[in-house]
Amino acid sequence: MxxxxxxxxxxxxxxxxxxxxxxxxxxxxxxxxxxxxxxxxxxxxxxxxxxxxxxxxxxxxxxxxxxxxxxxxxxxxxxxxxxxxxxxxxxxxxxxxxxxxxxxxxxxxxxxxxxxxxxxxxxxxxxxxxxxxxxxxxxxxxxxxxxxxxxxxxxxxxxxxxxxxxxxxxxxxxxxxxxxxxxxxxxxxxxxxxxxxxxxxxxxxxxxxxxxxxxxxxxxxxxxxxxxxxxxxxxxxxxxxxxxxxxxxxxxGGHGPVLVFDDCNLEQTLDTLVANKFRNAGQVCIAPTRFYVQQDIYERFAQGFAERTQRITVGSGLDPATQMGPMANPRRPMAINELVEDARNAGARVLAGGQPFASDAGFFVAPTVLADVPLTARAMNEEPFGPLALLTPFATPDEAIEQANRLPYGLAAYCFTENGRLQNRLGDDIEAGMIAVNNVRLSWPDSPFGGMKxxxxxxxxxxxxxxxxxxxxxxxxx
The missing domain is CATH 3.40.605.10 (Aldehyde Dehydrogenase; Chain A, domain 1)
Incomplete structure (x- = not known):
């Protein structure tokens, strides 16, 4: 050691x-x-x-x-x-x-x-x-x-x-x-x-x-x-x-919405989002968490997200092969497991993870992806602050924006679309202090970092x- x-x-x-x-x-x-x-x-x-x-x-x-x-x-x-x-x-x-x-x-x-x-x-x-x-x-x-x-x-x-x-x-x-x-x-x-x-x-x-x-x-x-x-x-x-x-x-805190539209570069979007979702075991205030995906690509997105998540190597952060380490303290695994169980009981589908991590020591949680998560689930309303991705379909931009703004949080939001007119609208209408379009980088020394609401x-x-x-x-x- x-x-x-x-x-x-x-x-x-x-x-x-x-x-x-x-x-x-x-x-x-x-x-x-x-x-x-x-x-x-x-x-x-x-x-x-x-x-x-x-x-x-x-x-x-x-x-x-x-x-x-x-x-x-x-x-x-x-x-x-x-x-x-x-x-x-x-x-x-x-x-x-x-x-x-x-x-x-x-x-x-x-x-x-x-x-x-x-x-x-x-x-x-x-x-x-x-x-x-x-x-x-x-x-x-x-x-x-x-x-x-x-x-x-x-x-x-x-x-x-x-x-x-x-x-x-x-x-x-x-x-x-x-x-x-x-x-x-x-x-x-x-x-x-x-x-x-x-x-x-x-x-x-x-x-x-x-x-x-x-x-x-x-x-x-x-x-x-x-x-x-x-x-x-x-x-x-x-x-x-x-x-x-x-x-x-x-x-x-935040509860970062991610709006994924059907004209995005799907494979590139998935690679970007999965890597960022599980950075620092999801213990990031600006973490992408609520993934609203346009219905025409929803199942392909869910499958691709789950497959990438299942390939993540979890272990000690000192191991060069590790892609996601443990959670920071013993309180966090318990909190995440409770949120997963609540969502499962509310009807969410578990696509990856969702069970206690197989480890005799440490504060580990499996990277978890839940699909079709109802709005009544606690995880859709409380900041998970952990390796938990919540997937839900939407039909129209109006619906996606409404869901993004539904909660009292307003820290970070992410949008993936090639439509420039829609990008401008999302920048105007989404209630968040920081918005990233077709990327996930929000922290720069020369740009303000902060939220609203x-x-x-x-x-x-x-x-x-x-x-x-x-x-x-x-x-x-x-």
């Missing part, structure tokens, strides 16, 4: 703090169920120290020249690239995804850092027209210390998506990554530290999520909340944030990611 090399701890005021005198949380290997290492849990005193440090850090960092902030982000990106093999292995041991996927994630994280390094030097205001001898200016300034909370599914990328825009804007940050993938997050923070980021500017803490969020969001030091996670938790955090009127960016608001990445960390000030001189 590959050794787990992460050194776990809390990062507060530029120092790594061990578990001595603190409770710990066991970090597990999802491929085996075995404990990798104990993770220290922050105390209330630790959180107070982190708040004090981040207040000092904001005073320092907001006054740091943009080109200096940019240089540190660029150095961090370089270190991520240099340490890809080590960090990817730690991510796979903790989260389960194939190492190749983990390496791709780290590459995107480095690209996001590089993009934000450039944006740090392009934070512009404007001068307004006024009578001679007077001036009015609009200034963009950092909002203040940020409390950032992120999920376990992309342990390197999620951390960078929180830190990069905040640091580029001139904000300090306290970040709480997932305890389940803490080692990978810590390795990312070590890259920032080794790149020269002052210790008071970014803190990293772990512990009981509700206790940490209540403590940080109740403090007057914190001026912005950035959260990636589920809709219920996001709404809970927004309520806490309302008490101090802090700004929020919410990147919440219950999937949250605000954006990460792109110029919008930095804008979310700025406040507008108008300055009049007479």
């Amino acid at each position: 590959t050794a787990y090399e992460a050194k776990l701890g809390l990062y507060i005021a530029g120092e790594w703090r061990s578990g001595e005198g603190r409770d710990t949380h066991d970090v597990l290997n999802p491929a085996t169920g075995e404990t990798l290492a104990p993770l220290p849990v922050a105390t209330a005193a630790d959180l107070d120290l982190a708040l004090e440090a981040t207040a000092r850090g904001f005073s320092l960092w907001r006054a740091t020249a943009p080109e200096q902030r940019a240089a540190i982000l660029m150095k961090t990106a370089a270190l991520l690239r240099e340490r890809t093999e080590r960090i990817a292995t730690i991510a796979t041991l903790e989260q389960g995804k194939p190492v190749a996927e983990a390496k791709g994630e780290i590459g995107l994280a480095a690209a996001i850092l590089e993009f934000h390094a450039g944006e740090a030097q392009r934070i512009y205001g404007r001068v307004l027209q006024r009578p001679k001898g007077t001036r009015s200016m609009v200034l963009q300034q950092p909002v203040g210390p940020v409390a950032a909370f992120c999920a376990w599914n992309f342990p390197a990328l999620n951390v960078v998506r929180k830190l990069a825009p905040a640091l580029a804007a001139g904000c300090s940050v306290i970040i709480k990554p997932s305890e389940e993938t803490s080692g990978c997050a810590i390795e990312v923070m070590r890259c920032f530290q080794d790149a020269g980021l002052p210790g008071d500017v970014a803190q990293m803490v772990f512990g009981v999520p509700d206790q940490i969020s209540r403590h940080l969001l109740a403090s007057p030091v914190t001026r912005k909340l950035s959260f990636t996670g589920s809709v219920p938790v996001g709404k809970h955090l927004m309520r806490l944030a309302a008490d101090t009127m802090m700004r929020t960016t919410m990147e919440l 219950d999937s949250g608001y605000g954006s990460e990445d792109g110029p919008e990611g930095i804008a979310a960390h700025l406040v507008t000030k108008t300055f009049h001189m007479m």
Whole structure:
């Protein structure tokens, strides 16, 4: 077995703090169920120290020249690239995804850092027209210390998506990554530290999520909340944030509709969708999940999707032959199996998977395809967040659009058609923050990443990611 090399701890005021005198949380290997290492849990005193440090850090960092902030982000990106093999292995041991996927994630994280390094030097205001001898200016300034909370599914990328825009804007940050993938997050923070980021500017803490969020969001030091996670938790955090009127960016759950029309390139569409559906074992907020397929090609699509799914190799993410690893924690297989059984009882056809995975250890689920899934099935209404594809036929574009917009989610949607006029209509009418046509790529450093409706608001990445960390000030001189 590959050794787990992460050194776990809390990062507060530029120092790594061990578990001595603190409770710990066991970090597990999802491929085996075995404990990798104990993770220290922050105390209330630790959180107070982190708040004090981040207040000092904001005073320092907001006054740091943009080109200096940019240089540190660029150095961090370089270190991520240099340490890809080590960090990817730690991510796979903790989260389960194939190492190749983990390496791709780290590459995107480095690209996001590089993009934000450039944006740090392009934070512009404007001068307004006024009578001679007077001036009015609009200034963009950092909002203040940020409390950032992120999920376990992309342990390197999620951390960078929180830190990069905040640091580029001139904000300090306290970040709480997932305890389940803490080692990978810590390795990312070590890259920032080794790149020269002052210790008071970014803190990293772990512990009981509700206790940490209540403590940080109740403090007057914190001026912005950035959260990636589920809709219920996001709404809970927004309520806490309302008490101090802090700004929020919410990147919440989705239930990605896929509209497949009968003029698409069917074989290419199937190859693209099956590979993307089961990426990261389906544990992706933008995962294609509800497949609405025009009735003339529905049975051919269902057969082709099932055949490709049955060929997927499932196993340890450390095995180069593995195409899909385990789910990240023991809660997820149980949840997926319950959704499959409910859909089966409601009349869905099981075309692939659908039964407990044959493994003596680990948190594995078979890639599963269900056809003719009725709208009453739980999986058609609740985000599965797992390797579960739901297939349903449609007759007309109006029907497909209605089904795509039926749920309160509005994060990502996918459309496959060669009809340009229809593509434009889908772009106008589908209620989602991100739409991909004849492809599945939605994450780019220079484009905003975010949703609408219950999937949250605000954006990460792109110029919008930095804008979310700025406040507008108008300055009049007479």
